[in-house]
Amino acid sequence: MTEKIVIDPITRIEGHLRIEAEIDEGAVSDAWSSSTMWRGLEVIVKGRDPRDVWLMAQRICGV
Amino acid sequence: MKKHPGSNSVEVLALQRVSRRDFLKFCTLMAGTLALPASMVPKVAHALETAKRPPVVWLEYQDCAGCTESFLRASRPTAAELVLNTISVNYHETIMAPSGRQAEKSLEEAIREGGYITVVEGAIPTKDDGVYCCVGGRTALDLLQEVTANTAAVITVGACAFYGGWPATTPNPTEAKGVKDLISGVPILNLPGCPMNVDNFTATLVHYLTFGKLPAMDDLGRPLFAYGRRIHDNCERRGHFDAGEFVKEWGDEGHRKGWCLYQMGCKGPIAFHNCPTVRWNEGTSWPVAAGHGCIACAAPDFWERGAYETVPVHELTPPTAFPGVAPTPVDTSTVAGAVAGAAVGVAAGVIGTVAVQQLSKKEE
Numbered sequence: 001m002t003e004k005i006v007i008d009p010i011t012r013i014e015g016h017l018r019i020e021a022e023i024d025e026g027a028v029s030d031a032w033s034s035s036t037m038w039r040g041l042e043v044i045v046k047g048r049d050p051r052d053v054w055l056m057a058q059r060i061c062g063v
Numbered sequence: 064m065k066k067h068p069g070s071n072s073v074e075v076l077a078l079q080r081v082s083r084r085d086f087l088k089f090c091t092l093m094a095g096t097l098a099l100p101a102s103m104v105p106k107v108a109h110a111l112e113t114a115k116r117p118p119v120v121w122l123e124y125q126d127c128a129g130c131t132e133s134f135l136r137a138s139r140p141t142a143a144e145l146v147l148n149t150i151s152v153n154y155h156e157t158i159m160a161p162s163g164r165q166a167e168k169s170l171e172e173a174i175r176e177g178g179y180i181t182v183v184e185g186a187i188p189t190k191d192d193g194v195y196c197c198v199g200g201r202t203a204l205d206l207l208q209e210v211t212a213n214t215a216a217v218i219t220v221g222a223c224a225f226y227g228g229w230p231a232t233t234p235n236p237t238e239a240k241g242v243k244d245l246i247s248g249v250p251i252l253n254l255p256g257c258p259m260n261v262d263n264f265t266a267t268l269v270h271y272l273t274f275g276k277l278p279a280m281d282d283l284g285r286p287l288f289a290y291g292r293r294i295h296d297n298c299e300r301r302g303h304f305d306a307g308e309f310v311k312e313w314g315d316e317g318h319r320k321g322w323c324l325y326q327m328g329c330k331g332p333i334a335f336h337n338c339p340t341v342r343w344n345e346g347t348s349w350p351v352a353a354g355h356g357c358i359a360c361a362a363p364d365f366w367e368r369g370a371y372e373t374v375p376v377h378e379l380t381p382p383t384a385f386p387g388v389a390p391t392p393v394d395t396s397t398v399a400g401a402v403a404g405a406a407v408g409v410a411a412g413v414i415g416t417v418a419v420q421q422l423s424k425k426e427e
Contacts, residue, residue, distance in 0.1 A: 006163070007162050007163035007164075008163055008198070008199050008200060009156050009162065009163065009166055009167075009198050009199055010162050010163070011156045011157070011158075011159050011160070011161065011162045011166055012156075012157060012158065012159070012160075012162075013157070014127070014128040014131075014157060015128075016123075016156075016196065016197070016198060018197075018200075036196065036197040036198065037124070037125060037195065037196040037197070038188075038195045038196070038237065039125045039186075039195075039229070039230040039237065039239070040195075040230065040235075040236030040237050041229065041230070043234065043236045044229065044230075044232050044233070044234065044235075044236065049369055049371070051369065051370060051371040052366075052369055052370050052371070055358060055370050056229060056366070059127055059129065059229060059257065060127060061127050061128065061129075062126075062127035062128045062129020062130070062131070062132050062258060063127075063128050063129075063132060
């Protein structure tokens with residue numbers, strides 16, 4: 001028998017993550033992960049002066 | 064919150080073996096940061112000893128967890144995590160043990176009990192009904208409204224929760240916004256910065272525990288004790304600005320000598336923050352001391368301005384060259400005029416220069 005479980009949010013990580021897994025007789029048979037947050041940083045830095053972008057890029061992740 | 068050991072600070076302090084002396088030193092530091100008179104120290108100490116640990120719900124949306132790092136690294140002074148252990152963090156995705164459904168249950172319980180402080184880190188996307196940030200299948204927008212409906216106060220940490228930060232920078236692809244632009248009807252205090260300075264966060268909590276309310280704020284909701292003074296006016300390199308000694312290129316002689324970074328794009332003249340006095344990393348340093356100009360990370364829309372672009376200086380454009388402070392050979396009249404000018408600032412500096420010129424004329 002296949003059962004589906006969802007873990008959202010995954011904690012103790014930086015960012016937002018969702019895991020969906022299919023459990024078949026006590027073992028994971030299939031799984032999907034989703035990042036549930038998008039800031040569009042790649043879009044924002046496009047065309048910007050590189051003298052600014054280094055300051056921005058170092059802030060992609062604060063950990 | 065009832066499951067935690069120690070319902071007030073005295074018990075927490077006993078558990079941590081913090082001495083009475085360290086505790087009082089901490090209270091004095093906090094009173095100083097908050098610009099309270101020394102006579103208030105006993106009141107701060109009493110409040111921390113008797114106040115019930117306020118529950119805190121920490122929400123993370125379009126963030127980088129940098130403010131969380133700032134919060135977790137708090138270790139000043141030896142009474143270290145005093146106040147941060149004086150609060151009861153009931154929900155915080157990055158540090159809490161449960162995941163998924165159990166995590167959301169902690170949030171629901173906190174909301175039901177009420178009276179908690181909500182800390183928000185990260186911007187909130189509003190485009191397409193807020194789908195660009197979801198937690199537990201619900202949008203940040205939806206969650207923020209639910210959590211803040213029953214909160215005692217909201218503290219935003221970092222530039223993103225303040226005005227939207229980097230995610231809200233042109234072209235703002237997710238129409239990200241700060242908390243103050245989305246909710247109303249509850250007290251909101253902003254601790255902008257990239258990241259926020261945890262000493263200011265701690266001092267805000269101490270104020271809240273001591274007086275039962277948030278500290279006095281400016282028109283942008285930033286506490287005056289931390290954002291009331293201009294960086295340029297408290298900068299350790301200000302003397303070089305007044306003397307016309309500027310870094311012109313990274314690594315040049317002036318840079319090696321620690322001269323003023325204004326011409327390299329330092330935003331000190333338009334930035335309001337207590338970095339020069341409180342500093343960072345347990346009071347070790349701050350950007351200007353480390354050799355890079357201020358980027359005004361506590362100001363709204365600071366990313367819209369190039370970090371390398373100079374800012375207009377209030378009233379006066381700084382001179383690029385003053386007569387030398389100690390020219391050789393030493394002419395006593397010139398030195399007197401220039402020293403007087405350097406001591407009282409740019410305006411007086413200009414007058415000083417004029418005075419020096421007049422003195423020279425007289426001698427002729």
